[in-house]
Amino acid sequence: MLKSSLKHSGRRAFLRGAGGAALALPLLEYTHGHAWAADGESALRFLTVFTHGGTISNMNKTTRYDGTGAQHGEDLWRPADPSSEALVLGPIHQPLEAWRDKLVVIEGIDNKSAISQDQYGLGAHGISNGSVLTAQSVTETGGASLAQGPSIDHVLAQRLAARQPVPFDAIHLKVAGHQYGTPYFSGSQQAVSGESSPKAAFNAIFDGVSGGQPDPEIVLRNTKRGSVLDGLMEGYGSFHGRVSARDRHVIEAHLDHLAALEQQLQDPVICNPPQGIEADGGPGDVVGPLMADIIVAAIRCGLTNVANLEIADILTPWTSAGALEGNLGLDFAIGHALHHQARDIGPTGPLSALYDDWMAYTLENRRWRMSLIARLLEGLDDPDFMEGDATVLDNSLLLCTSEFSNGSRHSAWNLPVLLAGGAGGVLPTGRFITYNQHAQGNPQTLQYTSDESIHNLYTSILQAFGESDGHFGNDAAQHQGPLPGLLG
Amino acid sequence: METNGRERAPLRGAGVLAMAALLTTGCYDGLSSFAGADDDGETAGPHGDSHDGGDDSGEPAGCDGGAPMAAPRPLRRLSPAQYQNTMRDLLGDPGFVAEYDATEPLITERAVRQLRDGAELALGRRAEWTNPVFPCDIEGPSDDACAEALIASLAPRAFRRPLVDEEQQWLEGVYLDARAELGFTDSMEVLAATVLQAPALLYLGEEGTAVVDAPQTLRRLTDHELASRLSYFLWDTMPDDALRQTADAGELHTDEGLRAQTERMLEDPRARGRLARLLWSWMQLDGGMLHFSLEEADKRADLYPEYGPALQEAMRIELEAFVDDVLQGDASFERLMTSTRAYVNGPLAALYGVEGGSAGEDEWAWVELPATQRAGVLTRAAFLSVFSNTAAQSPIRRGTFTLEEVLCFPLGDPPPDVDDTPIDGGEQPGGSEVLTVREATEARTGEAACRGCHSVINPVGYAFEHYDAIGRWQDEELVSGLPVDASGLLQGSDVDGPVHGAVELSQTLAGSAQVRACFAERWLEEALGGELGALDECARDRVVDAFTASGDMRELVTAIVLSDGFRHVNLAEGE
Known part of the structure; x- marks a missing residue:
């Protein structure tokens, strides 16, 4: 016989409360702006664009290649005029020219976690991927490189969700292809996988979101989902008590995700979802722009505070230089092979004849990645969608980086770092900052030394969001604290 | 982890346990570490049998007569x-x-x-x-x-x-x-x-039941837990009614009950499919960290006009049919490594240079390949195409696979600054000389920093020089036009010595105890759900001994299932 009393009747309300219910969610239409919050406090958002495989860089460790040997000698990420503190965008950043005044390019950020862990003092694939956003050491087991702590986006997502409740703490979208492991972690050993299907991403994020009154069928479905989730949370809670101590973290991770799904079942968000996101995959030139559109819409609809766009190390036959791909003779038709050629196209390298084609092709490849950032910035900086006096971009901070500077050298020294947006006014923009100690007064130097690491960069980012952290990551940094002179 | 088939294949493990301890950083420490000393100062060869001596991890002394042993492993989730x-x-x-x-x-x-x-x-x-x-x-x-x-x-x-x-x-x-x-x-x-x-x-939650005279954390799987392990190992799915009824009756944990169910399940086509997938995964034909899957392995159209999706599909069908044929027959590892029997359509028959049915793509026939040119899976077009460049064969890729996956010889990662542009042979920059792939490979890997590994890798790979980038037999190379030299050398194994060509190499590997031990270990790891630990050594030894003696892949599966490691769970925090 079933027991007639509803012994679990209080559980649902409790769990929903724990998951972040009782929220006064904003009524937003992402196509027609409204201020996000009524109380005058602007919401802050954090975005990352992670581009796998490094950039066009001549970095080694403490020196740059001068372009007389087998390696090329170019750094096309660097500003065109590195002596100017006012930002003069370099070749790769040209697609971002319209937002130059809202950008900061930073030189001299090392991934000292990876450098200290790599036997060659450079970076290495798995180690660099696992540490670049976490500033942690990395364990390599069974082919996976797993960080021993969460990445900066996850930490910020949790902090921001606590003060700006949203259905999704963070969203994570991906242009899929070759890469050596995710840089995103929600905790020690816990890799986060992005969604690589625009259609699946749209279905998950805009599920139940509509421009008018919610569909009663959706309301019923969500009630059932809530019921199932309540049941599962209790079931996984009991299971947690039965597995051995060493496996409890596995079930705790599962419970966390059930709670996240519960959180996403809050009162329906009224907002016009973006239209026409139907591709279930496809080449980067199809997937990338759709993912950028989803991110913009999700932020403008108030569905999330944090968005990650991960771009794998892919070839880009669709760019204006795409036809050159055939000339390069890439035996391993992935971006990895492309940047490995970098060390052979210098004047004494075996592929010196390919120099012009390689530079032209790779530059457009990297510019295409920037075009996705341009699409994000355009949507976030929309003057028809103001939050008070500021655009969403002004209240956001976007970080673009990679696991390497010079991919061909696997160098985690002097990583490419680009920031965009004002973080609510605390980040002075339109600047180039170098932390290379040799570059003061000598911007063209080939010598390189910096005391700054991703640890310091992420500490600065936390502080930009009003957090009081004095340090982020492990103890591999030269010093604790933020980057000097970054925040206003 | 990223998808797109470029992951490391699941069948990767510690390799021979003694090797893992000796060569934690791979051969890039130089050849000297091949003859390194273990912690006890005892000298062991690169593939020495030092596992027989146990280790200092607290493992009980003997494998016979003592309490059962199994290493702790993480909770498994359904794939x-x-x-x-x-x-x-x-x-x-x-x-x-x-x-x-x-x-x-x-x-x-x-x-x-x-x-x-x-x-x-x-x-x-x-x-x-x-x-x-x-x-x-x-x-x-x-x-x-x-x-x-x-x-x-x-x-x-x-x-x-x-x-x-x-x-x-x-x-x-x-x-x-x-x-x-x-x-x-x-x-x-x-x-x-x-x-x-x-x-x-x-999740495959396993709580087990207490075992007399064993540590408290070492528990025998319940009949139902054992049924799940067995079913997911052999069939990749939940137990069927017959298996569940055996478990319900409490008869599965006995040797007889377990053996009977294993034999019954091995007769089912699902077991053949599963074992074929294990072999497929072992050969990494769905892609690896540094190579494409068969379907993604492009070739230069000017050199290989016949190559394309249709031929790739035919290569896959051929290998699948071959593996299934071996498993359906005597499941002999030797046959897997040496058989000349092949299932071909017209284009594949042309590639192998045999008469086979009609010339059509859709007409298939079983044929015998020339015994002087082919022997087993390592000489088939699918494998040879994947482990090649777009223009020419790749002795480095083929040699690395053979060492790491067939011999369980861990090589480690190459240094970060190696020149890994494809080596296709032919006219060299400057136009001064024309080199074979082999000569160009020697030139590329001639520096002392490279020799540590490449003096071992290259000579294994050279045994495959008679096969071009799509696995066709060649006496002269397509790119260089020069005659090939397929003389090779096996080192650091139990079958060391010169080998000429991949037929002789395959036959040598088929008779190697080390190769069988490696193969058995990979399957044991797959069955247990992770790399082997010190407490798995007894199980490992028995499984390896059984497979070395029989060379029968079904016997291997049975030995795995009957091992202590398969029938017990260790709930300790770690070894």
């Missing part, structure tokens, strides 16, 4: 294939196709959402179900007894064991809570969806 098969079998819905694709060690939010969607999709397809899952018409009048009946019928099958009281109460509560705010139909769906996403369905 995407296992989840899909389980849902199909549970509901009787062979058309169910899941979106679930999570392979990360810890589950992700995306995967938990996929499981939610999977359960909803399954429930939406209930018109397709052939199993009587719902005991009543859930569109009909409210009937609490039907919920009870559903709990009694569906949950034990889904959890692959009888429910514990706590689970019974839990599921009753789920239904009652749902009923408080939903109608009967919806509440029944909520209950079923909860079962379909329950931890006992998704």
Whole structure:
């Protein structure tokens, strides 16, 4: 016989409360702006664009290649005029020219976690991927490189969700292809996988979101989902008590995700979802722009505070230089092979004849990645969608980086770092900052030394969001604290 | 982890245990470490049998007569294939196709959402179900007894064991809570969806029962837990009725019961499919960290005009048919490594230079390949095409695979600054000389920093020089036009010495105890769900001994299943 009393009747309300219910969610239409919050406090958002495989860089460790040997000698990420503190965008950043005044390019950020862990003092694939956003050491087991702590986006997502409740703490979208492991972690050993299907991403994020009154069928479905989730949370809670101590973290991770799904079942968000996101995959030139559109819409609809766009190390036959791909003779038709050629196209390298084609092709490849950032910035900086006096971009901070500077050298020294947006006014923009100690007064130097690491960069980012952290990551940094002179 | 088939194949492990201890950083420390000394100062060869001596990790001295041993391993979650098969079998819905694709060690939010969607999709397809899952018409009048009946019928099958009281109460509560705010139909769906996403369905929770005279954490699997392990190992799905009934009767944990069920299950085509997938995964033909899958392995159209999707598909069909033929026959490892029997269509017959059926793509026939040119899987077009460049063969890729995956010889990662542009031979920069692939490989890897590994890798790879980038026999290279030299050398193994050509290499490997030990270890790791630990050494030794003696892959599976490691769980925090 079933027991007639509803012994679990209080559980649902409790769990929903724990998951972040009782929220006064904003009524937003992402196509027609409204201020996000009524109380005058602007919401802050954090975005990352992670581009796998490094950039066009001549970095080694403490020196740059001068372009007389087998390696090329170019750094096309660097500003065109590195002596100017006012930002003069370099070749790769040209697609971002319209937002130059809202950008900061930073030189001299090392991934000292990876450098200290790599036997060659450079970076290495798995180690660099696992540490670049976490500033942690990395364990390599069974082919996976797993960080021993969460990445900066996850930490910020949790902090921001606590003060700006949203259905999704963070969203994570991906242009899929070759890469050596995710840089995103929600905790020690816990890799986060992005969604690589625009259609699946749209279905998950805009599920139940509509421009008018919610569909009663959706309301019923969500009630059932809530019921199932309540049941599962209790079931996984009991299971947690039965597995051995060493496996409890596995079930705790599962419970966390059930709670996240519960959180996403809050009162329906009224907002016009973006239209026409139907591709279930496809080449980067199809997937990338759709993912950028989803991110913009999700932020403008108030569905999330944090968005990650991960771009794998892919070839880009669709760019204006795409036809050159055939000339390069890439035996391993992935971006990895492309940047490995970098060390052979210098004047004494075996592929010196390919120099012009390689530079032209790779530059457009990297510019295409920037075009996705341009699409994000355009949507976030929309003057028809103001939050008070500021655009969403002004209240956001976007970080673009990679696991390497010079991919061909696997160098985690002097990583490419680009920031965009004002973080609510605390980040002075339109600047180039170098932390290379040799570059003061000598911007063209080939010598390189910096005391700054991703640890310091992420500490600065936390502080930009009003957090009081004095340090982020492990103890591999030269010093604790933020980057000097970054925040206003 | 990224997808697109470029992951490391799942069958990667520690290799020979003694080797893992000796060569933690691979051969890039130089050849000297091949003859390194272990912690006890005892000298061991690169593939020495030092596992016989045990180690200092607290392992009991002998393998015979002592308490059973098994290393602790993390809780396992159903793989995407296992989840899909389980849902199909549970509901009787062979058309169910899941979106679930999570392979990360810890589950992700995306995967938990996929499981939610999977359960909803399954429930939406209930018109397709052939199993009587719902005991009543859930569109009909409210009937609490039907919920009870559903709990009694569906949950034990889904959890692959009888429910514990706590689970019974839990599921009753789920239904009652749902009923408080939903109608009967919806509440029944909520209950079923909860079962379909329950931890006992998704995770292979193993609590075991106490073993006399063994450490408290070392427990014998219950009959039902053993049934799950067996079924997921042999079939990649949940136990069928016969296996479940054996477990219900408490007869599975005996040697006789376990052997009988294993033999029965090995006769089922599902076992053949599963073992074929193990072999496929071992050969990494679905891609690896540094090579493409067969379908993604492009070739230069000017050199290989016949190569394309149709030929790739034919190569895959050929290898699958060959593997299935071996498994359906005597499952002999030697045959896998040396047989000349091949299933070919017209284009493949042309590639192999044999007469076979008609010249059509759709007409297939079994033929014998020339015994002077072919022997077993390592000489088939699929393998040779994947482990090649676009223009020419790659002795480095072929040699590396043979060492790492066939001989369990860990090489480690190459240094970061190696020039890894393809070596195709032919005219060299400057136009001064024309080199074979072999000569160009020697030139590229001639520096002292390279020799540590490449003096071992290259001579193994050179044995394959007679096969071009699509696996066709060549006496002269396509690119250089020069005659090939397929003389090779095996080093650091139990079958060291010169080998000429891949036929001789394959025959030598087929007779190597080290190769069989390596193969057996990889399958044991797959069965146990992770790399082997010190406490698995007894199980490993027995499995290796059995396979070395028989060379029968079905015997290997049986030995694995009957081993202590397969029948026990160690709940300790770590070794």
